Amino acid sequence: MPPVVEAIDLHRTYKTTTGTFRRRSLEVEAVRGVSFEIAEGELFGLLGPNGAGKTTTIKMLITLLIPTAGQARVLGRDVVEDAHWVRERIGYVFGGDRGLYERLSALDNLRYFAELYGVEPKQQRARIHELLELVGLEGREKERVEGYSRGMRQRLHIARGLLHDPPVLFLDEPTIGVDPVGARELRSMIAGLKAAGKTVLLTTHYMFEADALCDRIAVVAKGKIVAEGTPRDLKASVAEGVVVEIEVYGIEEEKVEALRAIPGVTSVAVEDRDQAQVVVVQADTETEPTHAVLARLDGVSLGRVTTREPTLEDAYVALVTQE
């Protein structure tokens, strides 16, 4: 069976300028040769940090951006040549506060988008009510969107994206900024979409979200895919090894570089936690890095030191920091 979504060596460059009087043109490569395929009914995750190129990739697939090079197909049609055909068959939902008409009620937002997406007039009313019920906004639909919470907006976004019942859905960080309870509800809704047979491309920078929802994941860093596989594959890649976490109070970049130079160390990341930082050092199975790490941190104020087995999040951090 042919793939529903195909990205073939996609590239996208942005041109930008710097300076006020002496303007210089710069080129930024946001996506540098991304390729993947999504099968029918699959929930595929693009996972990566901010600025990795996830949103740019999704915008090329939904026809909003023209690729600088490479090709993309949805349901077998080229997204540049057959943009109109593709638009009729896809839904796009993005995260955050924007993307809705603030001065209109949720009902009017859905009515307007139902028209724009060609939902048959006779079906509109029933479809809108069905979706309001699905996303739990029944009873609040006549209120203006400007009074909605982030979670309510996000649920309305999903309803909007589903109005024309598209077989393919692109969800760009749909749970960003939503509180834990709301995010859990949204994740359950996304799982329901997959159960209903939709093909879904989900971008997120939450590892646990990708783990919980996705059939396959591609990890993107600096515009390239650095790993691809099932969540189980990615976990297996770090099943062996060790992670040392050291609480420090002020650490300089040279010390971090010194830790990276220790033989057997695969990645070093520094996370801010309140007044302190936590240095997370990953090493392969052959190495017990604790002594070497502490030796290189000579002169740094240290707190608690712990050693543990690596998690999927460690795999993700290792992949994106190595890049």
Added chain:
Amino acid sequence: MSARAIRLARTGAVGWWMNLKMVSQSAFDGLLAILWPLFFGTVAFFMFRAGGDPETLVYASLGAAVMGVWTATSVPAGSALQRHRWNGTLELVVAAPTPFSLTLLSLTTATSTVGIYCMTATLLWGRFAFGIDVPFEDPVALAVAIPTTIVSIGLLGFLLAVAFARYRTAWTLGAMLEYPVWLVGGFLVPLSLFPDWVRPISWLLAPTWGMNAIRDAATGAGSAWPDIAMCVALGAGYTTAGVLVTNRVLAAARRRATLSLT
């Protein structure tokens, strides 16, 4: 009429209604829309009162009424599209299967609809505050000239809005054009007072012909129908040009990634 044409007409009508709801639901914008026509009417009255000629006051009152329609269209059309950018809805309507030119048309005709109120309020303010009686020599022509003028001004706004979609700061163009069109359109001052090179510019503007049509129909100074025909022709020209360039403008915006910029 084909099923697709009916569907597009319906989409345009729903889009017009939703955009009209959006522009009419801001208390601040609403207050400005109420004050504009009163301000224009007052300024026109004090400017032309010194002449003591009742015909001049009628000329000014009608001019002030069309000024309101133009002002209600040119600036808000740009800012409405800018609001789409800020809301993040511009990308969504571009990504929708409905032709983007239709979405823009419904937006600009909604803003020019506010102009109907501006025109009525200016004429009533002139009548009750300053005693200017506007005659209705040819009511049929006047009944046609007023909506034709408003729609053609909306269509000129549509042509401008295509530029607003491509260039994020092009909304300033709407603000910049507001005052020159008051002059070049002959709203308050006859075009004969301007240098000859101004006239070809004014002939390209539907508001000029709409203004002439309304004045001729109201005062009976001449037949309004040729001016109405020019207004219709220019409106059709703006629509055709706007639809033709929209796809090119959108392709450029997709290449240069300007749709998501605020």
